[in-house]
Amino acid sequence: MAQTDLDARLTAIIAPVVAAMGLDLVRVMLSGQPGSLTLQVMAEDPATGQLTIDQCARLSRALDQPLDEADPISSEYHLEVSSPGIDRPLTRPGDWVRWVGHEAKMALEPKVDDRARATGTIAGLDGDVVLLTTKVGAELRLPLANIKQAKLVLTDRLIAESKPLDPTGADEIIESSAAADNDNDTPDTEFSED
Template identity: 45%
Template sequence: MTSALTDRIGQLIAPSLESMGYEIVRIRYTGGARPVLQIMAERMSDGGMEVEDCETVSHAVSALLDVEDPVSEAYSLEVSSPGIDRPLTRRKDFERYAGHDARVELHQPIDGRKRFKGLLTGLDGDAVKMELNGVRPEDAAVTLPLDDIADAKLVLTDRLIEASLKESKAREKARRKTEETE
């Protein structure tokens, strides 16, 4: 049911968020004493997401969900950025972060293994290519079907932090330049 619910929520909110310049990275709904609906999003223009963006998305999503009411019980809404060690949920995430370390978990095992950690090296058709850590060199290269990926996330490394800081500085520079021309 959770997958059907998050799919429904995605269908409800994606068009509005896209028209506002945002893209959904992931939607998760967790039950419990106080269920939580987590919306992870980023700006389509540059992949950034500031506190103000989270607030804007939160207000829009709240209004849409109040009208459509897809969740029958009380819940908390959390809107966030993907963060530095972000989840990889879309084809373009695997392309964009090739050259960085990631953890990938599959729905079905390949050669008895469901969890993989290593360097993303790109895509090959509908599969993610990785160089695994801590295995024999002849076993290091793997190809994992995109459709079989249950969960994938970047691993926090110095290289990832450096790349993230570089992107953040470039976004800030572009923002200041835009403000100066207005």
């Protein structure tokens, strides 16, 4: 989770734009090879923990000018603005407090107690050390500095506790291929409430 100089420069450009829109920055990540680079900006609305498509589009447009003016990336790149999703990455110290009781998996570098990976239930944060309980009940203490990547594990509990983005309560789109009376043979779409 340590940042390179370029990561830090990108974050310095992007974070104020995200904050000005009332959003929280989750992650800035540049990936790929020169000629096919992708700059991923992941943000969330504090009210929902997610972003709508409209919020993604507005944020993408708002980032165009600051990124063009600063020109921090020497080659062409594709800008991708996204929501963290339900099984979100854990990138900030506060994430380890916010998601206590939920399962997480992570890659460790350098290894901790000869472990390159760890999976378990988040028990909290003690200073700069993540507390994790494994399925067999072992208590792990993992320094934040050693956590290269981490994300929540998609579980029924995590899904149940996620806030729906759609205020109507529709949380699922069902496509039906039985569109016999539809002239253009495209699937019908309906919203379903559980």
